[in-house]
Amino acid sequence: MVRTARFSSDDFLDAAMALVAEGGPTAATMQAIARRVGAPTGSIYHRFDSRSAVLGAAWNAAYASFVAALAPFLLGGHPREAALAILPWCGENERRARFLLLHEPVALFEDSPPPAPLRLALERLEDEFDAAFRACVTACGDGAAREEDLARARFLIFDGPIAILRPYLVQGGALPPFVGRMIAELHAGMPLVAGQGTPAAAAA
Amino acid sequence: MVRTARFSSDDFLDAAMALVAEGGPTAATMQAIARRVGAPTGSIYHRFDSRSAVLGAAWNAAYASFVAALAPFLLGGHPREAALAILPWCGENERRARFLLLHEPVALFEDSPPPAPLRLALERLEDEFDAAFRACVTACGDGAAREEDLARARFLIFDGPIAILRPYLVQGGALPPFVGRMIAELHAGMPLVAGQGTPAAAAA
């Protein structure tokens, strides 16, 4: 090292995430990222091979943070707590949340997929998340994690809560207090494992 | 009329929808739309003012079809039937479903919003859909449609079922049989109006 760097990789990743969060995938042009950081466009290429490398790295970072927030609860067999953990994560990572949860990856990567190493890293993250779901389902059920049970778990813990939050993520600002209640009710009313009967009915 | 048209407006709309459904918003370039129809790019501008006019018209058409499929059940006060009506609609409109339900409008229209008449038409459709939701909530509840109840209805009837379907819409092909069951359970377990108690608990 002979010259101190003015711009770090993270500077560019943060800028890219913020731009996507604020204006959608096409707002994150290389020139916009550079402008936001205060660097010339060429400097980005000193850190990243291409635009898809920037977006891919940003995606992986956000995804990793999200998985890290939920995995402990899943591995401990607590689906409800995992679902509710999304709320504080969104509160502490509003930018990441809007980036990760409001945009289909297809819209980000359709034009050119990220380079192979990033793709592999993402696959590993997805496998990790998937394994956590399976662990949660087997811990809560009778041992066999069928296709339907996994779909149910993904809905109860991930897609459902995200669907509840999405309108408020879109409009920005704090989440209304009743979203936590809705997520809790979702878990109270719908069984994690098919055929277990609803928890509510079991309690009655 | 002196010359018969070779290409209709609908030809271009269908092509645009198909391209977005298959490859995301940026796949629907004017050149790609023209190529798919077999027309020169200039011909599209004979029917539409701009690219956003094409995408906006396609969006409105898909949205109108969707609303028309659900509104009767909502106005009749049958939230469960409305949610389940999404399934046959997706089966009969796979292309429209992927176009409408898999892409945030922001990704389609962020670069340039559709012309005013289309924006107004869309607002009218959204108001119509919204009014149907309100009607359903008031029909099922005690008369007052609070903010939270409306959010709950939107989740139970629209966002929740879509979240259940999304993985299968993404991968394409027929929907697995258990998605209907999951939607039904969602309605059985979670009350449409807050504080009514779960239908399951009430039945027990």
Place this chain on the structure above:
DNA sequence: CACATATTAGAATGCACTGTCTACTTGGCC
């Protein structure tokens, strides 16, 4: 104080896309 080199700097290149413009073609009608 010079050297080596990581890094900045930003102009230049090439490409793909939108929207325009002009010429050509079709086909019902007088």
Place this chain on the structure above:
DNA sequence: GGCCAAGTAGACAGTGCATTCTAATATGTG
């Protein structure tokens, strides 16, 4: 059969983007 407007045809200009290239610059080390 010729007329004429709706419509096709596709080249073209303008724009904005990702990426490249060359030159300049800073700074820890010897």
